[in-house]
Amino acid sequence: MKLNIERNIIIKNAETHDFLxxxxxxxxxxxxPLVIFAHGYKGYKDWGAWDLMAKKLAEASFxxxxxxxxxxxxxxxxxxxxxxxxxxxxxxxxxxMSDYDEVLNHFYNDPKIDQDKxxxxxxxxxxxxxxxxxxxxxxxxxxxTLAGVSNFKYRFPTKDxxxxxxxxxxxxxxxxxxxxQMPHYFQFFEDFEKNENRFDIQYAAQHLEKPFxxxxxxxxxxxxxxxxxxxxxxxxxxxxxxxxxxxxTFGAKxxxxxxxxxxxxxxxxxxxxxxxxxxx
Numbered sequence: 001m002k003l004n005i006e007r008n009i010i011i012k013n014a015e016t017h018d019f020l021x022x023x024x025x026x027x028x029x030x031x032x033p034l035v036i037f038a039h040g041y042k043g044y045k046d047w048g049a050w051d052l053m054a055k056k057l058a059e060a061s062f063x064x065x066x067x068x069x070x071x072x073x074x075x076x077x078x079x080x081x082x083x084x085x086x087x088x089x090x091x092x093x094x095x096x097m098s099d100y101d102e103v104l105n106h107f108y109n110d111p112k113i114d115q116d117k118x119x120x121x122x123x124x125x126x127x128x129x130x131x132x133x134x135x136x137x138x139x140x141x142x143x144x145t146l147a148g149v150s151n152f153k154y155r156f157p158t159k160d161x162x163x164x165x166x167x168x169x170x171x172x173x174x175x176x177x178x179x180x181q182m183p184h185y186f187q188f189f190e191d192f193e194k195n196e197n198r199f200d201i202q203y204a205a206q207h208l209e210k211p212f213x214x215x216x217x218x219x220x221x222x223x224x225x226x227x228x229x230x231x232x233x234x235x236x237x238x239x240x241x242x243x244x245x246x247x248x249t250f251g252a253k254x255x256x257x258x259x260x261x262x263x264x265x266x267x268x269x270x271x272x273x274x275x276x277x278x279x280x
Contacts, residue, residue, distance in 0.1 A: 001026050001027075001059055002026065002027045003024060003027075003058050003059065004024070004025050004026070004027065005022070005023070006022065006023045007022045008020045008021075008079060009023060010076065011067065011106050013070055013098060013102040015095070016071060018070070019067065019076075019099060020068050020074075020079050021045070021066065021067035021068075021106070022045055022054065022065065022066050023063065023064070023107070024058035024064045024065075025062070025063040025064065026059065030114075031111075031112060031114035032061060032062060032112055032114060032117075033062050033063065033113075033114055033117035033118070034062075034063050034110075034114070034115075034117065034119070035057055035064045035118075035276060036065045036100075036104060036118075036119075036120045036121070037064070037066040037126075038067070038096075038121070038122040038123070039066070039068070040123045040125045040126045040127070041124055041125040042082075042173075042175055042182070043072065043123065043124070043126065044068050044073075044080065045066040045067055045079070046080045047252075048255070048256040049265055050252075052256070052259075052261045053261060053269050056269045057272070057273060060277070063107070063110070063112055065103065065107055067103050069091070069099050070087075071088060071090055071091035073085060073182065075087075082175065082182065086183075089184055091188065092188045093129065093191060093195065094195060096126075097132065100120075100133050101133075101137070104118070104120075104137065104140075108139060115139070116280075117280040118139050118140050118141050118142075118280070119140070119142040119276050119279075119280055120133060120134060120140050120142075120143050121145075121146065122143075122146070122148055123147060123148070123249075124146070124147050124149060124222065125149055127145035127148020128145075128149040128152055130145060131145065131148065131205055131212075132198065132199065132201065132204045134204075134208060134212070135207060140210065141211075141279070142210055142276060142279045142280050143210060144212075144214075144272050144275065144276075145214050145228075145231065147216055147217060147220050147222070147223045147228075148214065148216075148223070148227070148228070148231065150201055150205075150228075151201055151202065151227070152192060152199050152201065153192070153196070156192075162189075165184075166186055166189075169186045170184065170186070172184070177254060202234055205234040205235040208235050208237060208238075209236075209237060211238075211239075211278075211279035212231075212237055212238040212239070213238070213239050213241065213271065213272065213275040214228045214231050214238055214239065215241045215268045215271060216242055217242075217243045217245070217246025217248065217250060217264065218243065218244050218245060219246060220246070220247055222248040225242060228240060228242070241268075243267055243268065245264075246268075247264075250262060250264040250265035250267075250268050251263055251265055
């Protein structure tokens with residue numbers, strides 16, 4: 001099967017700033033389902049094995065899109081590096097929701113797209129954003145989370161560290177791979193607090209009426225499988241796939257030099273393909 005791959009498409013967003021997306025899709029005379037993937041915290045579209053996952057989904061006759069959130073710390077010129085830590089520090093959930101909307105707006109009207117068949121996928125923190133996006137947007141017909149978080153609020157720091165953050169206006173989180181000290185400005189919490197009802201993943205999951213696939217590894221060091229169980233309990237239209245011993249990235253790492261998907265991500269990808277074909 002011949003695949004078309006368009007890399008580093010510029011997506012414009014007047015509310016944030018320009019960011020990049022990739023599109024993978026087969027040659028087809030028929031309109032294709034649109035599948036959009038959102039990365040997680042300290043993630044980006046070119047991380048690890050996401051390219052291989054993208055190709056696998058495109059080979060299943062989907063128009064697959066992955067993108068960089070505008071404030072994930074990468075830049076138009078350096079999409080694979082955290083080259084703009086100031087922008088990273090000014091990220092928040094409202095900006096990510098705005099970016100998600102612009103990605104969907106950009107590709108939804110593409111003549112190759114079947115507008116009745118739109119699914120969205122999110123990894124980790126991007127999973128939480130995906131649940132909220134699916135709840136809010138009637139264009140989205142199905143959703144998938146990969147190691148998706150169930151709650152944003154409890155991930156903020158505890159009392160003493162929170163007070164330091166509030167008083168200094170910034171806290172830092174080390175990137176274990178690059179050893180960069182990555183800033184979070186206090187506006188991140190202020191934006192959450194102002195929009196707390198909107199960013200309630202539990203509420204969104206409980207009120208979802210769309211097919212929802214939850215994929216979770218049992219050996220996830222960042223998001224415990226209890227979170228997947230909760231999501232599944234909250235949503236009346238969900239399915240839960242637990243992958244025994246899979247970690248947070250389903251065996252992938254950065255860089256990923258193999259030509260094949262890691263075994264757990266392969267299983268997750270096949271589950272996603274089956275789910276999307278069955279439900280949209």
